[in-house]
Amino acid sequence: MTQSTMRLTVNGKTSDVDAAPDTALLYVLRNDLALNGPKYGCGLGECGACAVLIDGVAARSCVIPIEGCTGRDIVTLEGLGTREHPDxxxxxxxxxxxxxxxxxxxxxxxxxxxxxxxxxxxxxxxxxxxxxxxxxxxxxxxxxxxxxxxxxxxxxxxxx
Missing domain, CATH: 1.10.150.120 ([2Fe-2S]-binding domain)
Structure with a gap:
């Protein structure tokens, strides 16, 4: 698939990302947005190491294409709290x-x-x-x- 620019809202911040629409959200979070809370575990959506919140619901980011994430609120571990004020x-x-x-x-x-x-x-x-x-x-x-x-x-x- 060809790359497109997609707008994602992650941890309250809007970012434009250039990637193929079927790229797994996990790869965009880690590689493009430098968010390392979600981890690559099984790559099959089974283990949960890659979990994020999408509109307040836990989701396995390794199997969710970014095209389904535009216009949604994505929160990673880094977006829950800070070192000084943890969730x-x-x-x-x-x-x-x-x-x-x-x-x-x-x-x-x-x-x-x-x-x-x-x-x-x-x-x-x-x-x-x-x-x-x-x-x-x-x-x-x-x-x-x-x-x-x-x-x-x-x-x-x-x-x-």
Whole structure:
């Protein structure tokens, strides 16, 4: 496909991007806009490492062509908060030390943020379902669940 100039709104900033319309959003975010929160994982939309919010809904950017993203609000991990003022979800993950290697962390934070946007006071089952396709093999599942609960304003048991 030939390249076109497309206007994307990412993290509140509008950018014109020259790319083929079928280019995966992930490549534009990382290569053209230098946003490295979303990661390349499986390339099939399965693992969630590439997750972003599109109009407030978690989406797998590795399988979404940019032509379907024009006129929509895209938010990456970088757009949630800053180092000085992290988003409450980011702050909860920091407080719970909910990460091991960090590769899958982008997807877990984005999935938690999307959950809280649609259900500000989720049940345990809702949290588990939202994170079900994001939990990696790192062994940080307990901390991740506590971080999601903390971000939802739920009481978190003291650490042992």
């Amino acid at each position: 409450p979800v980011q702050q909860a993950f920091i407080r719970e030390q909910a990460a091991q290697c960090g590769y899958c962390l982008n997807g877990m934070i984005i999935a938690t943020k999307a959950l809280l946007l649609r259900s500000p006071h989720p049940s345990d089952d809702e949290v588990l379902e939202a994170l079900r396709h994001h939990l990696c093999r790192c062994g940080a599942h307990v901390e991740i669940m506590r971080a999601a609960m903390r971000a939802a304003g739920r009481a978190v048991e003291a650490q042992a």
